[in-house]
Amino acid sequence: xxxxxxxxxxxxxxxxxxxxxxxxxxxxxxxxxxxxxxxxxxxxxxxxxxxxxxxxxxxxxxxxxxxxxxxxxxxxxxxxxxxxxxxxxxxxxxxxxxxxxxxxxxxxxxxxxxxxxxxxxxxxxxxxxxxxxxxxxxxxxxxxxxxxxxxxxxxxxxxxxxxxxxxxxxxxxxxxx
Amino acid sequence: xxxxxxxxxxxxxxxxxxxxxxxxxxxxxxxxxxxxxxxxxxxxxxxxxxxxxxxxxxxxxxxxxxxxxxxxxxxxxxxxxxxxxxxxxxxxxxxxxxxxxxxxxxxxxxxxxxxxxxxxxxxxxxxxxxxxxxxxxxxxxxxxxxxxxxxxxxxxxxxxxxxxxxxxxxxxxxxxx
DNA sequence: TCGAACTAGTCAATATCTGAACTAGTTTCC
DNA sequence: GGAAACTAGTTCAGATATTGACTAGTTCGA
Numbered sequence: 543x544x545x546x547x548x549x550x551x552x553x554x555x556x557x558x559x560x561x562x563x564x565x566x567x568x569x570x571x572x573x574x575x576x577x578x579x580x581x582x583x584x585x586x587x588x589x590x591x592x593x594x595x596x597x598x599x600x601x602x603x604x605x606x607x608x609x610x611x612x613x614x615x616x617x618x619x620x621x622x623x624x625x626x627x628x629x630x631x632x633x634x635x636x637x638x639x640x641x642x643x644x645x646x647x648x649x650x651x652x653x654x655x656x657x658x659x660x661x662x663x664x665x666x667x668x669x670x671x672x673x674x675x676x677x678x679x680x681x682x683x684x685x686x687x688x689x690x691x692x693x694x695x696x697x698x699x700x701x702x703x704x705x706x707x708x709x710x711x712x713x714x715x716x717x718x719x
Numbered sequence: 720x721x722x723x724x725x726x727x728x729x730x731x732x733x734x735x736x737x738x739x740x741x742x743x744x745x746x747x748x749x750x751x752x753x754x755x756x757x758x759x760x761x762x763x764x765x766x767x768x769x770x771x772x773x774x775x776x777x778x779x780x781x782x783x784x785x786x787x788x789x790x791x792x793x794x795x796x797x798x799x800x801x802x803x804x805x806x807x808x809x810x811x812x813x814x815x816x817x818x819x820x821x822x823x824x825x826x827x828x829x830x831x832x833x834x835x836x837x838x839x840x841x842x843x844x845x846x847x848x849x850x851x852x853x854x855x856x857x858x859x860x861x862x863x864x865x866x867x868x869x870x871x872x873x874x875x876x877x878x879x880x881x882x883x884x885x886x887x888x889x890x891x892x893x894x895x896x
Numbered sequence: 897t898c899g900a901a902c903t904a905g906t907c908a909a910t911a912t913c914t915g916a917a918c919t920a921g922t923t924t925c926c
Numbered sequence: 927g928g929a930a931a932c933t934a935g936t937t938c939a940g941a942t943a944t945t946g947a948c949t950a951g952t953t954c955g956a
Contacts, residue, residue, distance in 0.1 A: 551794055553884070556805050560793045564858075568851065572862035578873050579766055579861050585880045586763030587807050588887060589756055606912075616737045617728055622935065628733050630764050635913055637936055659921045659934045674745065681741075684756050685749035690886030695879055696755050702868060702876045703762045707730075709867030710765060783942070799905065812943055814906055836904045836951045 553584060589687055597680050606631065608676070610639050611648065611665070615673045619664040621654070648672060730761060766864055774857050783808065785853070787816050788825065788842070792850045796841040798831070825849060 551559070557577055564570040594605040606629075613628040614620050620628075622636045629636070640663060643649040648669035654660035665673065688696055728736070734754055741747040771782040783806075790805040791797050799817065803810045817840060820826040825846035831837035842850065865873055 551801065551805065553805065556790065556794055563793050570854065570858050572858050574870065574873050575861040575865040576858060578865050578877055581877050581880045583763050583767060584807065585883050586760050588884060590760060592887065613733065616740050617733055624728065628728065628730065630761065632914055633935070677747065681747050681749050681753060684752040687883065687887060688752040688755050690882050691879060693751065696751050698875065699879045700755055700758050702872055703758045705867050706762050706864065707765060710769065710864060809944060810905065
C-alpha cells in the first residue's frame with residue numbers, strides 16, 4: 543500500500559523525492575551525484591527535443607542528420623569515422639545517414655586518393671546552402687535557451703561540463719567505438 | 720580544395736573550430752550559445768553511454784528500462800503517463816517497455832480502482848530487489864563521474880542546469896507529450 | 897441522462913541506432 | 927614478395943524509439 547502520490551509530480555519534486563528516499567530509506571551515499579546526472583540528462587534531452595521539433599523536423603530533417611551535416615560543414619571534408627567520433631554516433635549510423643543525404647544531394651562522397659578503403663564526406667552546394675540557412679534559425683533558438691544565463695554563467699557552465707568530460711578518462715570510462 | 724585537416728580532430732578542437740568559423744566566416748552571433756549546448760549534449764551522451772555500457776547492459780538491461788524501473792521504484796505506484804512524464808519518454812515507449820518488464824516479473828500492472836482506463840505500475844519483489852542491487856553499482860559509478868568536481872561546483876552545476884530547464888518555459892519550447 | 901469531447905493506454909507502421917559479420921584495401925614483417 | 931594482422935566502410939539483424947490511429951472509459955453540459 544502507498545500514500546496516494548500527487549498525480550502531477552514534476553521533475554523537481556521527483557528529484558527531491560529521490561534524494562530523500564535514496565539517502566533516508568536505503569542509505570545510498572552519493573545523492574548529489576545522482577542529482578547532478580539526472581539534471582544533466584534532463585536538460586540535454588529537453589534542449590535536443592526542442593531544437594529538433596522546432597527547427598529540424600519541420601524541414602524534414604532528423605536531429606542526427608543535422609549533427610552529421612553540421613560537423614561535415616565545419617570540419618571540412620571528413621572521413622565517416624571522423625564524423626562518427628565528432629558526433630558521438632557509431633560508424634554504422636553515419637554510413638546509413640550519409641546514404642540518404644547523398645541521395646538527397648546534400649552530401650558528396652568521394653573516394654580518398656591516398657587510401658582506397660576510405661572515403662571523404664563533404665557538402666554539396668545545396669548542402670552548404672541549407673546549412674547556412676538552417677543554422678540561422680538553429681542558432682537563434684539556441685540563444686533563446688541560453689539567454690536565461692548571463693554570459694559569465696554560461697562560461698562557468700561550459701567549464702564545469704568540460705571538467706566532467708575530461709574527468710571521465712581518469713575514470714577509465716568506456717567510449718563509443 | 721581544403722587544407723588537410725588533422726585526422727585526429729577531437730571534440731574540443733572541433734568546438735574551437737566551429738566557434739571560429741561560425742563567427743568569422745559566417746557572422747553568426749550566438750557562438751557561446753552553440754558552445755554551451757554542444758558541450759551539454761556531449762557530456763550527457765558520454766555519461767549516459769558509460770553508465771549503460773558499464774552497469775546496465777552487462778546485466779541485460781537497457782538504459783530506458785533502468786530509467787523506467789527507477790522512477791517506478793522511487794515515485795511509487797505510478798500511471799504510465801506519469802512515468803512517461805518523469806522519464807521524458809513517450810507514453811507508447813513506456814507501454815512497450817512495461818510489457819517486457821511485466822513479462823520478466825519485475826513490474827506489476829494493476830488496474831486503477833477509480834479510473835477504469837488507467838493502470839498503475841509498481842515493482843514486484845524481484846523488481847525491488849534488482850533495483851536496490853543495481854543502484855548500488857550505478858550510484859558508485861555516478862560518483863566516479865562527479866568526483867572531479869567539488870561539492871560546491873556540483874551544486875553550481877545543478878543550479879545552472881535548473882535555470883536552463885526552467886527558462887525554457889518562458890521561451891515557449893515544445894514538450895514531449 | 898445521453899451524446900460529444902476528452903483522456904489513458906495500446907497497437908501498428910516507420911525510423912534509427914547498435915553490435916557483429918563482411919568486404920576490400922593497407923601495413924607489417926619474416 | 928607475400929601471408930597475416932589490421933583498418934575503413936558497409937550491410938544486416940535485432941532492439942527500441944517515435945508518431946498517429948485506435949479502443950475504451952470518463953466527464954461535462956444541454
